[in-house]
Amino acid sequence: MSPAAVTPDAAEVPSFLAVEDLVVDYPTPAGPVRAVDHVSFSVPRGGSLAVVGESGSGKSTIACAIVRLLKPASGRIVLDGTDLATLPERRLRPLRRRVQMVFQDPYGSLAPHLTALEIVAEPLRVAGMTDKTERRRRATGLLDRVGLPATALERRPDEFSGGQRQRIGIARALASEPDLLVCDEATSALDVSVQAQVLDLLRELREETGITYIVIAHHLGVVREISTDVVVLKAGRVVERGRTADVLAAPAEPYTRALRRAALDPTAIRGVKPRTRAASTTAAPQPAEGHAPVTTSPEGTGK
Secondary structure, X not given: OOOOOOOHHHHHOOEEEEEEEEEEEEOOOOOOEEEEEEEEEEEEOOOEEEEEOOOOOOHHHHHHHHOOOOOOOEEEEEEOOEEOOOOOHHHHHHHHHHEEEEOOOOOOOOOOOOOHXXXXXXXXXXXXXXXXXXXXXXXXXXXXXXXXXXXXXXXXHHHOOHHHHHHHHHHHHHOOOOOEEEEEOOOOOOOHHHHHHHHHHHHHHHHHHOOEEEEEEOOHHHHHHHOOEEEEEEOOEEEEEEEHHHHHHOOOOHHHHHHHHXXXXXXXXXXXXXXXXXXXXXOOOOOOOOOOOOXXXXXXXXX
């Protein structure tokens, strides 16, 4: 399947999120390093799209651009008819509650001095909920929804396991009742059994709420469990896309086949992240089209 191809169903369903010709660069003294190079994809309301690739492919950069932690160099990020890519912060702020992220690191993404209850209640306070009793009630309900007991409410992050911390992160993301949840390698720091529990939770939440997912991953076994469609990135460009089951069953591109083989051998996955490349860039000239090369294993895979 060519990168420009679209599954038949996708052409018939209006997109809730449309990423169009997205370009993201990292500045360096020698000039910009291109991390995302004219990437386009869409996902319908209530859908689940996985963005897959080795480390350095640009997938986490795309996630940060969607939630506007990074501002694109060009292109559009259209959420329900509104282009988020070009909005100034003043106009973007009211829309931030609609797009939330679950971060990769369940150890570093939670404020260590707050209790689980306070962490989940904080977005409610920021959103203007002044009634402390109501905030506590809502936060307690969210923690219960992600499977944490009442005894967890007053405990701090260092008292939880990695899987429990990720559940707190999911509850915090759900507090603002978002329409779109971006999961940036949300299970990669967890062991296999805990990964399965968190994926089951995300699947259940999507079925219950109709929330739309963008799932960032390097492991094809993860996307099989959570996404209906997949986009495969290599060096910032889309190389393959389609229904997840179809792409995993018969990947058209050698790169995707290599990623599938690497899923059986995680030690084969290694690479260089775009920001790492940007940070290490000196005054040496950049490649002609703005791409820094990605370090890969013999099969073309990366972490």
